[in-house]
Each structure stands twice: as structure tokens, then as C-alpha cells.
Amino acid sequence: MSAATPTPVAINRRMITGSVMLATIIQALDTTIANVALPHMQGSLSASQDQIAWVLTSYIVAAAIATPLTGWLCDRYTQKRVFLVSVAGFTLASLWCGLAGSLAEMVLARLLQGLLGASLVPLSQAVLLEINPPAQRGSAMAIWGVGVMVGPILGPSLGGWLTDAYDWRWVFFINLPIGALAFFGIWRYIHPTRAARAMRFDLFGFATLSLAIGALQLMLDRAQENDWFGSAETWVECLVFVVALACFAIHTAFSPAGRTFLDYRLLKNRNFITGLLFIFIVGMVLYATRALTPPMLQSLMDYPVATVGWLTAPSGVGTMLAMLVVGRLMAKVELRLLLLVGFSITAVSLWQMSGYTLVLSQSDIVWPGVIQGIGLGLVFVPLSTATFATLGPTMYAQGTALYSLVRNIGSSIGISLVQTLLVRNTQIAHASLVEHINPSNAVAQVGGGAYDLTSPAGLLQLNGEITRQATMIAYLDDFKLMLVLTLAVMPLLWLIRPPIRAHAPSGTLALE
Numbered sequence: 001m002s003a004a005t006p007t008p009v010a011i012n013r014r015m016i017t018g019s020v021m022l023a024t025i026i027q028a029l030d031t032t033i034a035n036v037a038l039p040h041m042q043g044s045l046s047a048s049q050d051q052i053a054w055v056l057t058s059y060i061v062a063a064a065i066a067t068p069l070t071g072w073l074c075d076r077y078t079q080k081r082v083f084l085v086s087v088a089g090f091t092l093a094s095l096w097c098g099l100a101g102s103l104a105e106m107v108l109a110r111l112l113q114g115l116l117g118a119s120l121v122p123l124s125q126a127v128l129l130e131i132n133p134p135a136q137r138g139s140a141m142a143i144w145g146v147g148v149m150v151g152p153i154l155g156p157s158l159g160g161w162l163t164d165a166y167d168w169r170w171v172f173f174i175n176l177p178i179g180a181l182a183f184f185g186i187w188r189y190i191h192p193t194r195a196a197r198a199m200r201f202d203l204f205g206f207a208t209l210s211l212a213i214g215a216l217q218l219m220l221d222r223a224q225e226n227d228w229f230g231s232a233e234t235w236v237e238c239l240v241f242v243v244a245l246a247c248f249a250i251h252t253a254f255s256p257a258g259r260t261f262l263d264y265r266l267l268k269n270r271n272f273i274t275g276l277l278f279i280f281i282v283g284m285v286l287y288a289t290r291a292l293t294p295p296m297l298q299s300l301m302d303y304p305v306a307t308v309g310w311l312t313a314p315s316g317v318g319t320m321l322a323m324l325v326v327g328r329l330m331a332k333v334e335l336r337l338l339l340l341v342g343f344s345i346t347a348v349s350l351w352q353m354s355g356y357t358l359v360l361s362q363s364d365i366v367w368p369g370v371i372q373g374i375g376l377g378l379v380f381v382p383l384s385t386a387t388f389a390t391l392g393p394t395m396y397a398q399g400t401a402l403y404s405l406v407r408n409i410g411s412s413i414g415i416s417l418v419q420t421l422l423v424r425n426t427q428i429a430h431a432s433l434v435e436h437i438n439p440s441n442a443v444a445q446v447g448g449g450a451y452d453l454t455s456p457a458g459l460l461q462l463n464g465e466i467t468r469q470a471t472m473i474a475y476l477d478d479f480k481l482m483l484v485l486t487l488a489v490m491p492l493l494w495l496i497r498p499p500i501r502a503h504a505p506s507g508t509l510a511l512e
Contacts, residue, residue, distance in 0.1 A: 012189050013131055017143060019185025020124040023087050024147035026175045026182070027120040030059065030094070030113065033159040037168035044168065047103045058107045060412070061217045062114025065210040067405045068262070070119045071398025072201060074126075079397065080190045083123050084183060089116030091179030098172035121148060122400035127190065129388055129396050135331070141384040142327030145377070146320045154316075205251055205262065212244035216409065220416040228420065263398055266391075272399060274495045275387025276406045278339075281489045282383070283410025285346065285482050286376055288418045289353070290315070296475050297365065300358060300468060311362060315369035322377025335382045336493050342378030343490050345371060350483035358472050386496050418478040425474035426467070433466050 034041075034055060042052040073082045093113035100106035124147070128140040162170040219237035226234050252262055266272055293312055297303040303311070322342075329338060349372035356364070384403075391399050 015185055015189040016131055017128065017140070019182050019189060020083075020127050021143065021147040022178050022182035022185070023083070023120045024124040024144065026094075026178045027090065027117045028148050029155050029158070030117065030172075030175070031155065033155040033171045033174075034059075037159050037163045037171050040163055040168040041106070045100070045103045045106060052103070054103075054107050055110055056221075059110040059114040060221065060408075061214050062111045063118040064213045064217050064405065064408060066115045066118035067122065067401050067408070068209055068213075069206070070122050070401035071263070072206075073119065074123070074397040076201075078193050079123065079126065080186065080192050082119055083127070083186050083190070086116050086119045086123065087179055087183045087186060090120065091175055091183070093117075094172045094175035094179065098169040119401070122397070122404045125384070125400040125403070126396040129400075130393055137388075138330035138381060138385050139327035142323040142381045145323045145380045145384065149316060149319050149323070149377075149380070202251075202255075205248060205255075208244045208248035208251065209262070212241050212248060213405070213409075215241040215244065217412060220412045223416060223420070262402075263395065266395060266399055266402065269390055270495060271390045271497050272387055274492060275383060276403065277492065278379075278383050278489060279387070279403060279407045280410035281485055282376065282379060283407040284414030284417070285350075285486055287411035288414035288478070289350070289372065289482060291415045292418055292422070292475060292478055293365075293369070296356075296472075300472055300475075301360065311365045312369060314366050315373040318370040318373025319377040319380070320373075322374045323381050326378050326381045330382060330385065335386050336496055338378055338382045339386075339493050339496070340490065342375050342380075342382070343486055343493075345375030345378065347375075347483055347486045347490075349375060350479055350486060353479040354476050354483055356472070356476060356479070358468065390497060418481070421478055421481065422471075422474045425477045426471045429470035429473040430467060433470055437462070437466070 038052050038055065041047070041055060045052070070082070090113055093109055093116055096109040097106060097113060100109050125141075125144050128144050129137060132140040158174070159171045162168075162174065215237045219234055219241060222237075223229075223231075223234050228234055229238075252264060290312070294308045297308045297311065326338060349368045352368040352371070387403060388396065388399060
């Protein structure tokens with residue numbers, strides 16, 4: 001072999017993939033696994049209902065603030081070191097969460113967990129993009145997508161089972177063996193590299209961006225509880241968000257290249273910017289829909305929690321199956337066509353959901369969920385591949401961090417939006433229905449005179465039924481909004497530039 005020929009780098013892709021996916025799963029799992037355990041934590045930690053919500057909020061805000069740091073940390077300390085510290089720190093923070101004896105201790109542990117775990121998902125995506133040649137990146141993104149989705153899908157059911165069978169502390173202890181395996185695999189199989197140290201730490205840019213993200217997350221998490229802009233807190237958080245974001249944008253636009261926290265070249269890449277828009281919408285539709293369905297089934301149709309878990313789980317199964325299939329389809333079908341099919345299938349499922357009634361069979365619930373899962377699975381993988389198709393490897397770490405951040409912000413905005421509209425549209429529909437109720441109206445005679453408008457019991461029962469009907473109307477309005485958003489974004493698919501198909505792996509990579 002001549003001196004000019006580069007020596008192949010032996011890469012055990014299977015072990016690296018397995019290791020980084022374990023890290024992805026524990027981070028994604030912790031976004032939802034603690035939700036069902038909150039009532040048990042509340043009693044154990046002597047916290048009020050408002051206070052216990054900080055167990056979720058502290059994690060979300062910390063992760064949102066720390067995610068943009070991923071690119072700079074990798075440039076400064078290398079990808080492998082950042083990955084190892086993140087996995088080890090997240091696992092130890094999970095142990096602290098499980099051992100917490102007070103609310104303050106729990107919130108501090110969750111803050112640390114969010115800060116250290118923020119890099120896990122973008123780093124896993126960056127590693128899979130780097131170790132796979134272009135021809136195999138579709139399949140790699142399919143595997144990564146399954147890991148990202150399996151957490152939110154399994155989180156509530158796994159958390160409920162661990163809490164009932166053992167104790168709420170096990171929703172955090174479950175991370176210890178998974179984190180240990182992920183740490184060993186990353187340490188053993190990912191090759192060390194030298195730190196480039198080409199990026200300067202932009203303190204002003206990081207501070208303003210972190211302040212903007214933190215203020216936005218707090219506003220979205222607490223605005224509904226605070227009656228949105230009827231509260232001074234919401235106005236303060238909104239003002240801080242707008243001012244901090246404006247300062248960050250102006251600073252980034254007018255600072256010399258290489259001296260800003262965000263590499264502005266990312267914002268000049270058409271595929272990347274279009275991909276951010278689409279993943280924002282996907283985050284809104286995916287998480288908002290999954291935030292709506294369980295409470296609708298429990299509160300309006302009296303389904304038990306366990307049954308709701310079984311009825312909503314097939315949606316996640318559809319997503320994972322579609323992701324596994326689409327990785328192979330990408331080699332044969334034009335990427336934008338796959339995205340169009342995926343968004344179309346998702347729209348069909350939302351159209352079905354917008355026709356829900358208060359009388360639903362289990363198949364009426366399962367099949368629209370499965371169809372939506374298939375649609376989102378067909379979207380997620382090609383979208384991830386297209387977004388990074390025209391980016392250089394040196395921009396993967398920062399690009400994947402921003403991609404994950406936008407997806408999370410989209411999900412936060414989507415959940416806050418549908419919950420706000422649910423409350424307000426319920427009130428509007430209730431007022432509209434009440435206008436048509438009077439003693440001569442036939443509805444007052446429903447149930448053999450059960451709705452006797454002259455008795456308090458009859459009025460109370462009738463009001464309960466009207467509220468139930470109004471709430472269902474509000475749920476349908478939310479599903480229709482998600483449908484409109486999905487349809488509105490589809491024409492933008494033609495802005496995406498299809499990646500060049502490569503049929504052979506890079507000459508500098510070799511499998512062990």
C-alpha cells in the first residue's frame with residue numbers, strides 16, 4: 001500500500017449503532033416516563049400539584065437550553081468524549097432522581113439530567129450519519145427514528161407498570177443498566193479523534209439563545225395554567241423571549257464568520273432550512289395528537305388507563321414498522337414522493353379523527369392511529385436524510401442539535417396550542433349549545449324526562465352532557481387544525497433538493 005493511500009478505518013457499525021441507540025432510548029424515554037408517576041411523587045415528596053409539575057418542566061427547559069451547545073462541545077472536546085460524559089452524567093443524574101428525598105432535590109436532579117442528556121439524541125444521529133456511507137444513511141436514519149419514537153411510545157405504559165409493580169423511583173432506576181451498556185459500547189467501539197477547536201465560544205450568543213429558549217419553554221409550559229396573557233408572568237416570559245431572540249439574531253447576522261454560536265452557513269442551506277420547517281410541523285402533529293387522544297378516551301368515553309395504553313400503542317407500532325420499511329424504499333423511490341405519500345397518509349388519519357363521535361368502537365380508535373403512525377414513519381426517515389443530504393460532515397453535530405431543538409420546540413408549541421384551543425373551544429361550544437336548550441326543546445325530554453329543567457338534579461345532569469358534547473366538539477376542532485397544518489405544508493416539499501444517490505460505501509470505511 002502506498003504512503004498516499006489512506007488506511008481504512010475499521011468500524012463495527014452494528015455495535016456502534018446498538019450503543020448509540022441505547023443512549024437515544026433512555027433520553028427519549030425520560031421525556032414521558034415520569035408523567036404517570038407524578039401523583040405518586042407528589043405524595044412522597046410532599047409537593048402540591050403546581051410544584052410537582054416542575055419535575056417535568058425543569059427537565060424540558062434544561063434540555064432545551066443545553067441542546068445548542070452540542071456542536072461547540074464536540075468541536076472543543078471531540079464527539080466521543082462528549083458522548084461518554086453525557087451518557088455517564090445522565091445515568092448518574094437518573095440515580096440521583098431515584099434517590100431524591102425532597103422536591104428541591106428532585107428538581108435539581110432533573111435539571112442536571114436534562115442538561116447532560118440534551119446531547120444524546122443529536123449525537124446519536126450525528127454518529128450514525130458519519131459511520132454510514134450515503135447509500136446506507138436512509139436505513140441508518142430509520143433505525144435512529146425507531147429509537148427516538150420508542151421512548152415516547154413506551155414511556156407512559158412502562159412508567160405506569162414500574163410505578164404499580166414496584167415504586168415510582170424505578171422509572172429512573174431503569175436507566176442505570178441501559179446507560180451502563182451504552183457507555184461501554186461507546187467507549188469500546190467509537191474511535192477517538194482529535195478536537196478541531198475551530199469554533200470560538202460565543203458567550204453572548206449562547207446566553208441570549210439560552211434565555212430565549214428557556215423563556216419560550218416556560219411560557220408554553222405554564223401559559224395555560226396562568227390563563228395565557230391574562231397573567232403578568234406570561235407577558236414577562238414573552239417579552240424576555242422576543243428581546244433575547246432579537247439580540248441573538250442581530251448578533252449572529254452582524255458578527256464575523258466563525259465568531260458566532262450558530263454557524264450561519266446552516267441557515268443558507270435550502271435543504272436544512274426546509275427540513276427544519278417540516279420537522280417543526282411533524283413535532284406539532286405527532287406530539288399534539290398523542291397528547292389529545294388518551295385524555296379524550298379517559299374523560300369522555302370512560303376507558304381505563306390500561307385500555308387506553310393498549311389502544312394507542314398500535315400507532316407507535318405502525319411508526320416503527322414504516323421506518324424499518326422506508327429505509328429500503330429510499331434506494332428505489334424518489335425521496336420527495338415518499339414524503340408526499342407519508343404526509344398524505346397522515347392527513348387521511350387526521351381526517352378520520354376529525355370525524356370521531358362519542359360512540360367509538362376500539363377499531364375506530366386503533367386504525368386511525370395505525371394509519372397516522374405509518375404516515376409519520378414514512379415522513380420521519382426521508383426527512384432526516386434529506387435535511388442533512390447537502391451538509392458537510394463537519395456541520396453534523398451542530399446541525400443535528402438544531403434539528404432536535406426545533407422538533408422539541410414544535411412539540412411544545414403543538415401541545416400548548418391544542419390544549420389552549422381545547423379549553424377555549426369547549427367554552428365556545430358549550431355556550432352555543434346552551435342557547436338551543438329550553439323546556440320546549442326535545443332534548444330536554446331525552447332519557448324519559450331525566451333532564452328535567454325544573455329540578456336542580458336535571459339541570460346538573462343536562463349541563464354535564466352539554467359539557468361532554470362541547471368537549472368532543474373542541475377535540476374535533478383540534479384534529480381539524482392538525483389536518484390543515486399537514487395539508488398546508490405539503491406544497492413546500494418541492495423546495496427540497498433530492499440527495500445524490502450513492503451506490504458504494506466510502507473507501508475510507510471498512511467493517512470489522
